[in-house]
Amino acid sequence: MSDAQPHLDPKFIENKRRELMSLRDALKKSAAATEREENGVRDAAAAQPREFEDDAQKLDILEKEGVLVNRSVERLSRVERALAKIDAGTYGFSEISGERIPRERLNAVPEAVNTLREQEASENAG
Numbered sequence: 001m002s003d004a005q006p007h008l009d010p011k012f013i014e015n016k017r018r019e020l021m022s023l024r025d026a027l028k029k030s031a032a033a034t035e036r037e038e039n040g041v042r043d044a045a046a047a048q049p050r051e052f053e054d055d056a057q058k059l060d061i062l063e064k065e066g067v068l069v070n071r072s073v074e075r076l077s078r079v080e081r082a083l084a085k086i087d088a089g090t091y092g093f094s095e096i097s098g099e100r101i102p103r104e105r106l107n108a109v110p111e112a113v114n115t116l117r118e119q120e121a122s123e124n125a126g
Contacts, residue, residue: 008092016110017086027076078111
């Protein structure tokens with residue numbers, strides 16, 4: 001692990017823990033609300049006469065919301081991983097290279113588990 005930047009101080013890490021826990025709670029609430037809304041739309045559609053155009057519009061909306069839910073679930077997974085890294089004492093270090101993740105990146109994306117360069121390379125490969 002590189003010593004190019006000083007260790008993250010305990011106060012910074014504790015602030016990130018609180019921020020990540022708050023973010024985790026918000027993501028869970030959002031996912032639950034979206035699921036309830038989706039179930040409500042399905043129930044309402046089942047109780048009404050079939051209008052295929054309305055169904056198509058509702059399905060399109062649900063599909064778009066589904067993409068957002070998937071992104072939220074992926075982000076929730078990263079938040080959980082970052083919290084586990086705090087517990088393990090490895091928060092702020094890349095899972096790929098072991099390099100330090102810059103403090104500025106952790107301030108912008110507290111759930112970051114890789115450097116920006118590594119994250120971009122991973123996204124471009126996938």
